[in-house]
Amino acid sequence: MKSSIAILVFVCLVLFSCASVKSQDTITGRIAILPFESVGIDPVYIQSAESILRLELGRETTMDIISEKRTKSALPDSDCVDIQCAIKVGQSLNASQIVTCKLMTLGEKIIAQYKLFDIGEKKLLVQDQATASYIEDLDMVMKRVAMSVVQHEPIIKTAEVGAITEHEAEVPRRRGAHTFGGFSFGYLYPQNGYDDVDRSFTMDFRTGAEFQDYAVGMQLFLRKGFGVNIFGTYLLSRKDVCPYIGGAFGFHWISHSDDSQQTISHNGSYNGDVEEKKKDGFELAANTGLRLFRTYNFQIIINLAYAYTFNDFDDQAIIFTIGLLR
Numbered sequence: 001m002k003s004s005i006a007i008l009v010f011v012c013l014v015l016f017s018c019a020s021v022k023s024q025d026t027i028t029g030r031i032a033i034l035p036f037e038s039v040g041i042d043p044v045y046i047q048s049a050e051s052i053l054r055l056e057l058g059r060e061t062t063m064d065i066i067s068e069k070r071t072k073s074a075l076p077d078s079d080c081v082d083i084q085c086a087i088k089v090g091q092s093l094n095a096s097q098i099v100t101c102k103l104m105t106l107g108e109k110i111i112a113q114y115k116l117f118d119i120g121e122k123k124l125l126v127q128d129q130a131t132a133s134y135i136e137d138l139d140m141v142m143k144r145v146a147m148s149v150v151q152h153e154p155i156i157k158t159a160e161v162g163a164i165t166e167h168e169a170e171v172p173r174r175r176g177a178h179t180f181g182g183f184s185f186g187y188l189y190p191q192n193g194y195d196d197v198d199r200s201f202t203m204d205f206r207t208g209a210e211f212q213d214y215a216v217g218m219q220l221f222l223r224k225g226f227g228v229n230i231f232g233t234y235l236l237s238r239k240d241v242c243p244y245i246g247g248a249f250g251f252h253w254i255s256h257s258d259d260s261q262q263t264i265s266h267n268g269s270y271n272g273d274v275e276e277k278k279k280d281g282f283e284l285a286a287n288t289g290l291r292l293f294r295t296y297n298f299q300i301i302i303n304l305a306y307a308y309t310f311n312d313f314d315d316q317a318i319i320f321t322i323g324l325l326r
């Protein structure tokens with residue numbers, strides 16, 4: 001009973017995490033982007049970076065982005081580089097927020113320093129910087145700046161699979177490799193069969209490949225016997241807290257204490273024949289859980305599965321495990 005309650009609580013937490021990951025606050029209002037400042041960078045690259053930021057902001061938010069032409073028309077004759085000037089320009093444009101950005105070179109690297117101001121409250125919301133390892137990496141940097149502006153979070157907190165700069169990781173553009181392997185351990189809670197035991201220790205080794213939104217692989221397990229399956233999971237987030245759902249198909253040999261029975265004749269006497277029960281068979285499983293620290297080159301995995309084995313014992317069980325993937 002206690003194990004069933006614990007599993008139910010875990011499922012509720014997973015569902016809550018899924019809802020939290022998928023839900024986003026709707027931000028309304030108008031946002032302006034001041035022309036980029038630069039030091040030692042070709043004006044063509046500056047214009048391209050600003051255009052990319054506008055495009056990415058349009059993808060990330062429902063806010064009305066004030067056009068470049070209108071923004072330039074509101075600028076004073078002198079350079080607008082301080083907070084007071086930025087806020088005045090934002091007020092004249094009837095904007096609720098305004099973004100400033102400065103690009104500087106450091107060897108082959110390009111550093112983008114940016115600020116986000118709230119016009120109504122006249123305060124700084126975000127101030128941070130991102131580094132492009134080379135000029136071609138500016139598009140990814142601008143994407144991350146846009147995410148930071150929309151989420152009102154520093155650059156480091158906006159990391160997700162598919163949006164990692166070259167400065168943060170080597171190719172591929174994420175903090176770890178696409179392939180993974182690792183061990184998990186936990187308990188099996190029989191729902192039918194399994195000699196009616198209360199629970200049984202289980203451990204497994206899994207290996208596979210992870211993509212942006214799903215993962216596939218193979219699992220070898222010791223689970224009151226042993227088995228192997230092929231699994232696939234759909235990853236519901238590219239953030240460090242990643243709920244998932246999935247399934248598996250494989251073969252499971254289950255150890256039973258008594259896998260034979262004597263048949264009884266029509267008059268009630270034993271006929272002496274022994275009927276062997278099939279204790280192995282194909283297995284189907286459905287699973288859900290959490291992957292923690294997904295953008296790093298290691299992950300903690302918390303998994304809850306329901307497995308059905310097609311054998312003569314009709315074995316069914318809930319399996320709860322926790323482990324580490326690298």
